[in-house]
Amino acid sequence: MKKVLLLLADGFEAVEASVFTDVLGWNKWEGNRATELITVGLRQQIKSTWNFTILVERVVSEIDLEDFDALAIPGGFEEAGYYKDAYDERFLEVIRHFHANRKPIATICVASLPLGKSGILQNNRATTYNHPTSIRKEQLRAFGANIQNSPIVQDGHIITSSNPATGFDVAFLLLETLTSTENTKCVKELMGFNN
Structure with a gap:
């Protein structure tokens, strides 16, 4: 089982988080069943850009990063306080851990900025x-x-993207990295993404 840490900052965009939860969730139940996603934040309650509030499954201080195989981070809005959490040293240390261990890191939109702040880019x-x-x-x-002028950029184990519209493509690319091309095609087809 490949465990994915979905790292959420206050001010995250719910739609960018949901592509990871849905794609990896569909795989857990309908695909090869080899992925599990755990929501993690700096505190138990995290508020999205548009005030959708969630309770994360784990708080950063309670987890062992060695238990996870990949990191996913949605972007968010500065006006909603995104960078307060995303630039917090505890948030950046999670990023550095995954990078140091060459584990997949997938981000959407401005979630590449905390990667940059952490020094890994x-x-x-x-x-x-x-x-x-x-x-x-x-x-x-x-x-x-x-900087590349492409919707999605993969450089080694790091995936960055240019806007919320790339969300599903990033989530499927992460799934393919963790499982296989064949499995990802199957999950896409089950979800109605006909190529």
């Missing part, structure tokens, strides 16, 4: 929120990332 290819009015790409570049 130095000289690596990555992307982030790409709307022409956004400053996020420049912020990611300031962390030493080699």
Whole structure:
């Protein structure tokens, strides 16, 4: 069983978290049944960008990071306090652990920024929120990332993406990394994603 840590910050976008819970959940029940997702935060109660509040299954201080095989992080909104948690040293230490152990790290939209803040994107290819009015790409570049103009960028074990619309594709790419191409195609078909 591959265990995925879904790391949530206050201000996370619920839709970006839900693609991970749904794709990996479908795999757990309908695919090869080889994945389990655990929601984790810096505290028990985490509030999304639009005030959808959840109780995470575990708090960072209560877990052993060695128990997990992959890390998934949704992005969020600065106005909702996303970077307060996402730039917290405890959050960044989780990222550094997965990177040091070369375990898959999948992020959506601005969740690449805490990766940059943690120092793991130095000289690596990555992307982030790409709307022409956004400053996020420049912020990611300031962390030493080699910015790519692609919807999804995979550099080794790290996946970054450019906006919420990439969410399902990132979640399926993570599933494929953890299982197989054949299994991922099966789960996609079961979920109605006909290629």
